[in-house]
Amino acid sequence: MIPPRYAPIVFGFILSGLMSFLVSGISTIRAVGLGDGLFTLWLGNWSASWMIAFPAVLIVxxxxRKLVSKLVRAP
Structure with missing residues (x-):
């Protein structure tokens, strides 16, 4: 198992992977429609998107969290 101190990185990795998969899929389908080669094109777009999304999630x-803590009142 992965040590707990890496939890934010693992969370960012999984979240960015899932979100970039969904968004790149929707964008690819909207751009080229449903047809032959869609899945291969989608995977190519997804991998490029994930390379940007993962570091972006780690930075953002x-x-x-800081912005949310300022916007949400403590109980």
């Missing part, structure tokens, strides 16, 4: 997540 701490900033987002």
């Amino acid at each position: 997540a701490p900033l987002t």
Whole structure:
């Protein structure tokens, strides 16, 4: 198993992978429609998207947590 100190990185890896998969799929289908070669094109777009999304999530997540903590009132 992965040590707990790596949890934010693992979370970012999984979240960015799933979100980039969904968004690249929707974008690919909208751009080229349903047809032959769609899945191969989608996977290519997904891998390129994930290479950007993963580091972006690692950078943006701490900033987002700070913003949320300012917007949400403590109980």
